[in-house]
Amino acid sequence: MSMDHLLRNRINRRRALGLLGALGAAPFVARSLRGGVAHAAPTQIVNGTTCVLTPSLTEGPYFVDERLNRSDLTSNTTNTGVVNGLPLTLNIVLHRQNLSRVADMISLAEQLGVDRLELANTQYLAWALLNRAALLPSQVELDKARDVARAARDRLKGKIELLFVLPDYYSDRPKACMSGWGKRYMLVSPDGLALPCHLAHTLPGLSFDNVQERSLSEIWHHSSAFAAFRGEAWMPEPCQSCERRTIDFGGCRCQAFHLTGDAAATDPACGLSPKHDLIVQARAAAQDQLIPLSLRYREIRR
């Protein structure tokens, strides 16, 4: 289903959630938990492609809070903050190949009646880094999209909170990745690995604990991986003596490693980094309007 189709047909929020799920914007898998057995959802056909969900059986016990088993999220709750359903946020990832459609995306958000629209430019890690040449926008493309978003933000003030997140490659200082390594967040992967961020396992020399073997508290306080880039002692110059070190924590460790080969380097997205030329060169290449738009996709191993 195309964005144009959605725009032509006014739809309510609940239906919108279902459609976004079908679009892949927010994957939903309907599950029923009965008698301690999880049943997979039936086969679905999306855009002519048949997705077969293989039935699986998982033994309990499940600790399901029965009070959460409601079909109407606004009913039977003691939370006075829940008035008319959950606030709906629409997050759309931007890149060179869809930036020109920011106005359409904002119209879609208005049609859906979202409370918050996050237009987030791609951050170039993992597969996005492999496809950077085809995804990183030029300054002109980025400025045009940002102007459209700014105008809409003013027009929609009080109705939709609209955020336009710049890519690191066009900011002079990095973002505070994960609000600091091992400072606020712990991510548990499906196989139980406790990670300081979703790509931390790609960094060499770190050993991650599994929540099936150690308690969360032990991991948080004593894991060597969480301690590796916690605080400021690990920081090189210019971070070590920079007044922003308690604001951005030296940037992203994964970006530092995947661009420079050194996870302890200052994030090259920072204009003060000795490796900032890596970002400058990528940005310069993105100004070429004749960049081939072919993308490299993941291959499903069987």
Ligand code: SF4
């Ligand atoms: S030098 Fe380090 S601490 Fe300072 S702004 Fe750059 S990344 Fe942040």
